[in-house]
Structure formats: structure tokens, C-alpha cells
Amino acid sequence: MDLKHFSHRHPLIFIEEVKNEGKKDIICSGCNEPILGPAYKCSECNFLLHQSCTQLPREIQHPLHPNDALILQAPSASSRCDACRRFCGRYFYYRCDWCNFDLDIKCASRWQICPDKCHQHAFVPILNQIQFACEACGVERKDIAYLCNICRLLVHYECTEFPRTIKITGHDHSLTLTYSLHQVKEDHNIFCKLCYKKVNIKYAAYYCQRCSYLAHLNCATDTLFEDRIADYSSTADFNSFSNNSIDFVNLRDGEGARxxxxxxxxxxxxxxxxxxxxxxxxxxxxxxxxxxxxxxxxxxxxxxxxxxELPKKKRHLLHRHVLTFHSRAPSIDGMFYCNACKHYRHGFTYRCDECQYNLDVHCSSMPECLKHEGHQHPLFLAINSDEECNACDYNDAHRVFVCTDCSFTLGFKCATLPLEVTHKYDTHPLKLTYTAEDDSGEYYCQICEEERDPNHWFYYCEDCDFAVHPHCVLGEYPYIKFGSSYTNEQHPHPLTIVQRSKYFPPCDACDVPFDGVAIECTQCKFNIHPWDDCLWNLTQETVK
Structure with a gap:
């Protein structure tokens, strides 16, 4: 059985056992060790290889050089092993041409497993400040470096402090701090699942091997965004928790009943x-x-x-705790503030009572991958982004939908805009529109008569050439149920939620103009802001 091996120009012939007719050992040309047992021999010269040396992998990923693959090379007297500092003239060795890194097969064989699995890094400081690029985060600066005395990993001090495992909201498995991402194919676009910016696999990240979930170190651990660190302690059996398996809101006569x-x-x-x-x-x-x-x-x-048919409980990428369905917010007037779209509203809510965190039905149902008619590519929910919304130029508190194909970003408020609305100034429906209606260069809102940015989304009726700002047609409180009444123990009469603009007489309690919503008592003939302070102040004045 002939073998063509990369390290030799002639074919090699397999022999079951090498016979040593002299006193000298027969030495393998690949590892410089005596040959005993099966081998491959060149019939034209004295070149021999252990059978095991012919089976060495041509490419490996090694903990001493975790960022790049190492390629097997024939012995070379001009190359020196970076681990033992011996020349590689008598041994096969592995090489990274990009980094000029060499490792002979003996040194390579001492480390068989990725360092993340085989040892806990033992970092010691190099007390003199040096200029270096951290092998965890990739940032280069002059600083005190910390070296792992086992695998020679060189990092900043703060990069030694990252926890080895972490739990991310919205992901079922724990993520492991991984310094070697060789299992991620570099020909794919690899994105952090929290900010949806590219991950450089040469550096460390948090990684889930079960489903290839990746997160930047800082995205996963940034203390400014504690919501992403999952806390499922309030759920008895989180592993069995599934949005699909939760009991639906019960229908008395069954699903689809008349x-x-x-x-x-x-x-x-x-x-x-x-x-x-x-x-x-x-x-x-x-x-x-x-x-x-x-x-x-x-x-x-x-x-x-x-x-x-909504589930009674949900977990959502935007919040660390499980959210519970409420058909009415627990506030006295039934209003709540949606932490995603930033609207005050009535209606059903998913709520975390511990944090007083609310998501309205629409926002809680937004998928992590959104296909919106306002953009040609899929949009992904990023919970750690500093990008401004392209539809309105607003920075949406780090929670946005981003496009990984281009630089488009969409905030929650614009992502949840209704596609069609009505207004008393136009008899036709107004459609949400994403590009300027013409090339005139002059664009105005026909409600407020202020200039419109032609790059921003707007509502438009093509038949009437009627164009308006979204906030002008929707108002400041588009999801408030005006006309609804409720009772408050601080006041003896029913209170009604009404619309009141800044042109209406100011609040009877604080004398501050209204911004669109007020509380009215028809019997006492007062209008106040819908906040407890105003009702309390008015009640105290009445008592006096």
C-alpha cells in the first residue's frame, strides 16, 4: 500500500514491522524517535515515518495559539518552536504563517484540549507596563499585562474578571467564557446576539456550544443593562418553561367558539x-x-x-424576569407605561410586579427577527445598541431592531407604528410611508405646518396629497382609552379620562398646561393631570 505524504517527494511503502539489522536504532524522520512496529518507508532513500506520524492532522487549533489554526509542516532547521525554543530541523511542527508562530509536535502533543476546558486560567501580573494587545478583548494599550502561566494568554486586568459562565435573558442555556472560537466558521457572518455587531473570533466571547449563540464580553456583562442577566429564581422549573406550553387564556366554550x-x-x-x-x-x-x-x-x-389567546406568562429578551399577563394594569386608572415603545396606554399588559416593568401586547409579541415592509432586509432585536432610529433619529434607549446587511436601525416606537390610521382632516385612510412622496425638496406636515425631514417615516394619503408627522396624527397618547371612568378613594365622585391640549385652561391643581390627557370630575367641574400628586393637592385644598 503506497502513500504520498506531503513531507517527502517519493511514494512511501507500508511495512508491518521495521527490522533493525544493525545496532543503531531506526529513527522516524517525523518525530526523531525510534521506530518499532508498523511504518512507512521510502524505497528510494532512507526516509521512514511511524504509521502514527503519517496520521497526524494537517490542521489543528491549539491552546497555545488559540486565535488561528496551525498547519503541519515538514522539519525545517530555520524554524524554532515558540514553546521550547528548540529548532525544528528534526521534527514535524505546526505553523501559523500570519503570526509567524511555530510549535513542534512534541510540544503540541502536551496540550490536547482547549484551555477553556482543561484548566482555570492562572493569571499573574507583569509589573512593568508594556504596550500590548489584549488577547481577550483585542484592545491595544500600554498597561500592566496579566499572563496565564499555563497557556501564556496575555490580557488586561479587567479581562481577568469576567465570570466563566453567565446566563442571558431569552436564551435557554448558560454561556461560557471562551478564548478560542475556532469552532465558529470564519466564512460566516458572526454577530453578537445582544448588539448584532460582528464578533471577531480572534478574541474572547461568551459562547453556547449547543446552539452557537455568541455575545461580546461587554455586551453580556455591562452593568448598565442588568436586565439582560437572567434571573429565573421566581420560576419553579425554568427549563420546562416554554411560551408554547403555557396555558392560554381560557375560553369558556373552547377555541374559536361563537x-x-x-x-x-x-x-x-x-x-x-x-x-x-x-x-x-x-x-x-x-x-x-x-x-x-x-x-x-x-x-x-x-x-x-x-x-x-395570549399566554398567561412570557419571558422576553427585554427583561430578566418572567412577565405575567394582566387584563388591566394594577394602577387606579388602568394606565401603564410600556417600557419598550415609551407610550402611556390602556389595555392588556405583561408585567413584572417586582420591577414594575410593563410591555404592552404589541411590544411583547414583537419577534426577535422582524420583517417590516419599511425595510428590505430582516431586522434583529438588539438590546445593547447606541444606534439612532433611522425612521425618526431618536435614540431608543439601546433597544432597537438592527439590520446586519446595512446600517439601518429601527426603534421600538417606530417598529410598532400602525400601518394605517385615520384622521378627521382626511376622508381616506393614511398609510405609513417610508420615502419622500416626491422630489420637490419641500416637505411639510399638514397638521402642525412644520417642516418634515424627508428621511423620516410619515403618514400619507396619495389621493389628497396629505402628509403628516406620525406624532401629529396619532397624538401624544394614541393608546389611552379616553372617556373611560374610574373611582379613587381620594375623591367621592367618578373620574373620567379626557383629552386636554395645551390650549385648554391649565391644571386646576398645579396650574401647569396639559399635554394631551387629563382627569375630569363633571360634578366638581375640575380638570387635573392624571397623576396622584395633583389629585392629592386638590383634595387637600378642598379639605382646607
Whole structure:
């Protein structure tokens, strides 16, 4: 059986056992050790190799040089092993041409496993400041370096402090601090799952081998964003927790029933498949109602069918705790502030009572990979980004959807804009529009009459050439249920949530103008801000 080996110009012939007819040992040309047993021999010269030396891998990833692959080379007297400092004239050796790094096969054989698995790094300081590039984060600066005396890893002090394992919100498995990412193919676009910027696999990252989940060191551990560090202590069995397996909001007569009892309302609800002629809002998501939906004709209440089928609990990438479904926010007036889109609103909410964190139905249902008609590429939810939203130029508190194909970014507020709205100034529906309606160079909002940025999204009616800012057509509080009433123990009469603009007389409690919403008591004839302080101050003045 002939073998063509890269290290020799002639074919090699397999022999079962090398016979030593003289007193001298027969030496392997690959490892400089005596040959006993099966080998490969050149019939034209004295070249011999152990059978095992012919089976050495041509390419390895080694803990002494974790960032690049090492390629097997024939012996060379001009190369010196970077581990033992001996010349490689008598041994096969592994080489990285990029870094001019050499490692003979004897030194390579002493380390068989990735350093992340075979030892805990033992870092010692090099007390004199030196200029070096950290092999964990890649940042080069003059500083005191810390060297692992086992694998020679050279890092900054702060990079020695990263925890070995970490749990990330929205991911089922623990992530391991990994200095060698050779298992990640470099020909793929590798992105951090928290900021969706590229990961340089030459440096350390947090990695999940089970599903190839990657996160930058700083993204995973940045103390400014504690929400991403998962805490599932409130859940008895988190591993069995699944959004798909949680019990749905129960329907009295089964899924798709013509009549059902929903726990958020005291009357039975009837199933409808025909579109309404009038604009009505869904009681759950506060969006325009569309078929199929359930309704209570007695109360003029409407709920999308999909909003009756929401899970009772959710976990979400935006928050570290499990979120619980509430058909009404626990505030007195039923209003809550959505921490994703930054809107005050009524409707259903997913809430963490411990943190008083809320997500409305729409935001809680946004996928981690979003396909929006306003952009040609998929958008990915990044929870650690400093990019501004391209649709409005607003920095959306680090929680944005980003495109990995181009530099497009979309904030939660714009990502959740309704695709179609109505307004009293136009008889047609206004469609969310993403590019300027013409090339005139002059763009104005026809509600506020202020100039519009042609790069920003807007609502437009092509038939009437009617263009408006999103905030002008929606208002400051588009998801508040105006006209709803509630009682408060601080006041003897029902209070009603009403619209009040800055042009209305100011608040009767604090004398500050309104910004769109107020609380009215028709019996006492007052209008105040919907905050407890204003009601409390007014009550105290009445008592006096």
C-alpha cells in the first residue's frame, strides 16, 4: 500500500514491522524517535515515518495559539518552536504563517484540549507596563499585562474578571467564557446576539456550544443593562418553561367558539368575522379592530381573537424576569407605561410586579427577527445598541431592531407604528410611508405646518396629497382609552379620562398646561393631570 505524504517527494511503502539489522536504532524522520512496529518507508532513500506520524492532522487549533489554526509542516532547521525554543530541523511542527508562530509536535502533543476546558486560567501580573494587545478583548494599550502561566494568554486586568459562565435573558442555556472560537466558521457572518455587531473570533466571547449563540464580553456583562442577566429564581422549573406550553387564556366554550366568556369582561362575548364600518379599538392591544374579533354589544367592547389567546406568562429578551399577563394594569386608572415603545396606554399588559416593568401586547409579541415592509432586509432585536432610529433619529434607549446587511436601525416606537390610521382632516385612510412622496425638496406636515425631514417615516394619503408627522396624527397618547371612568378613594365622585391640549385652561391643581390627557370630575367641574400628586393637592385644598 503506497502513500504520498506531503513531507517527502517519493511514494512511501507500508511495512508491518521495521527490522533493525544493525545496532543503531531506526529513527522516524517525523518525530526523531525510534521506530518499532508498523511504518512507512521510502524505497528510494532512507526516509521512514511511524504509521502514527503519517496520521497526524494537517490542521489543528491549539491552546497555545488559540486565535488561528496551525498547519503541519515538514522539519525545517530555520524554524524554532515558540514553546521550547528548540529548532525544528528534526521534527514535524505546526505553523501559523500570519503570526509567524511555530510549535513542534512534541510540544503540541502536551496540550490536547482547549484551555477553556482543561484548566482555570492562572493569571499573574507583569509589573512593568508594556504596550500590548489584549488577547481577550483585542484592545491595544500600554498597561500592566496579566499572563496565564499555563497557556501564556496575555490580557488586561479587567479581562481577568469576567465570570466563566453567565446566563442571558431569552436564551435557554448558560454561556461560557471562551478564548478560542475556532469552532465558529470564519466564512460566516458572526454577530453578537445582544448588539448584532460582528464578533471577531480572534478574541474572547461568551459562547453556547449547543446552539452557537455568541455575545461580546461587554455586551453580556455591562452593568448598565442588568436586565439582560437572567434571573429565573421566581420560576419553579425554568427549563420546562416554554411560551408554547403555557396555558392560554381560557375560553369558556373552547377555541374559536361563537360565544365565550373572557375573564377580562363580565359579559359574554360574541364571535365576529366581518369587518366593522366604524373605527373601534381592541380592548387588549388598543389598535384598530379587525376581523376576526369578539365583541360585547351591550358595552360596545371589542377584542381581537388573537388577543384572547395570549399566554398567561412570557419571558422576553427585554427583561430578566418572567412577565405575567394582566387584563388591566394594577394602577387606579388602568394606565401603564410600556417600557419598550415609551407610550402611556390602556389595555392588556405583561408585567413584572417586582420591577414594575410593563410591555404592552404589541411590544411583547414583537419577534426577535422582524420583517417590516419599511425595510428590505430582516431586522434583529438588539438590546445593547447606541444606534439612532433611522425612521425618526431618536435614540431608543439601546433597544432597537438592527439590520446586519446595512446600517439601518429601527426603534421600538417606530417598529410598532400602525400601518394605517385615520384622521378627521382626511376622508381616506393614511398609510405609513417610508420615502419622500416626491422630489420637490419641500416637505411639510399638514397638521402642525412644520417642516418634515424627508428621511423620516410619515403618514400619507396619495389621493389628497396629505402628509403628516406620525406624532401629529396619532397624538401624544394614541393608546389611552379616553372617556373611560374610574373611582379613587381620594375623591367621592367618578373620574373620567379626557383629552386636554395645551390650549385648554391649565391644571386646576398645579396650574401647569396639559399635554394631551387629563382627569375630569363633571360634578366638581375640575380638570387635573392624571397623576396622584395633583389629585392629592386638590383634595387637600378642598379639605382646607
Amino acid at each position: 360565544e365565550m366568556q373572557h375573564f377580562s369582561h363580565h359579559h359574554s362575548l360574541n364571535f365576529n368575522e366581518e369587518e366593522l364600518k366604524d373605527d373601534e379599538l381592541c380592548e387588549g392591544c388598543m389598535q384598530l379592530i379587525s376581523a376576526p374579533f369578539y365583541s360585547c354589544q351591550q358595552c360596545k367592547l371589542f377584542i381581537h381573537k388573537r388577543c384572547t
